[in-house]
Amino acid sequence: MTQSLGELESIVRKKICMLCTERTADGECGLEEPTGCALFRLFPQVALAIQSVQSDDVGPYIEAIRRNVCSVCNEQAPDGSCETRQMVQCALDAYLLLVVDAIEEATGKTFDKRRIGLAGGSTVSLGPQIQL
Numbered sequence: 001m002t003q004s005l006g007e008l009e010s011i012v013r014k015k016i017c018m019l020c021t022e023r024t025a026d027g028e029c030g031l032e033e034p035t036g037c038a039l040f041r042l043f044p045q046v047a048l049a050i051q052s053v054q055s056d057d058v059g060p061y062i063e064a065i066r067r068n069v070c071s072v073c074n075e076q077a078p079d080g081s082c083e084t085r086q087m088v089q090c091a092l093d094a095y096l097l098l099v100v101d102a103i104e105e106a107t108g109k110t111f112d113k114r115r116i117g118l119a120g121g122s123t124v125s126l127g128p129q130i131q132l
């Protein structure tokens with residue numbers, strides 16, 4: 001990737017936090033513990049997982065996130081389930097398609113948005129993306 005990890009994180013923060021339902025009116029993260037947001041707490045792993053995939057299908061990205069991020073996340077239960085995900089409170093999971101799109105765009109990779117419903121004007125369905 002051409003950007004540093006810090007630069008990439010800034011780009012993703014700008015795009016995802018601004019539409020995240022946890023964001024407060026004054027633009028801050030409304031989580032009780034903002035550092036607990038899995039998307040940024042595990043951002044190095046997130047970026048590496050997404051960069052390791054070359055696909056226009058979202059499935060391999062989901063698998064890479066499960067394998068490389070959820071597996072080291074302290075929110076995941078021993079049986080592979082995740083209550084935070086089930087409650088749609090994991091920003092990484094809820095906004096996964098947009099996170100992938102932001103990272104792909106920032107790193108100059110082409111991603112066929114039509115395959116995942118992100119083409120201009122289409123509705124993005126937010127919700128648990130990672131089926132364990």
Ligand code: SF4
Pocket residue numbers: 016017020021022023028029030031034037038039040091
């Ligand atoms: S929960 Fe995560 S994505 Fe949402 S505003 Fe907070 S830091 Fe940003």
Ligand code: SF4
Pocket residue numbers: 038069070071073074075076082083084085090091092093130
């Ligand atoms: S879905 Fe759960 S286990 Fe995976 S990153 Fe989010 S909080 Fe962690």
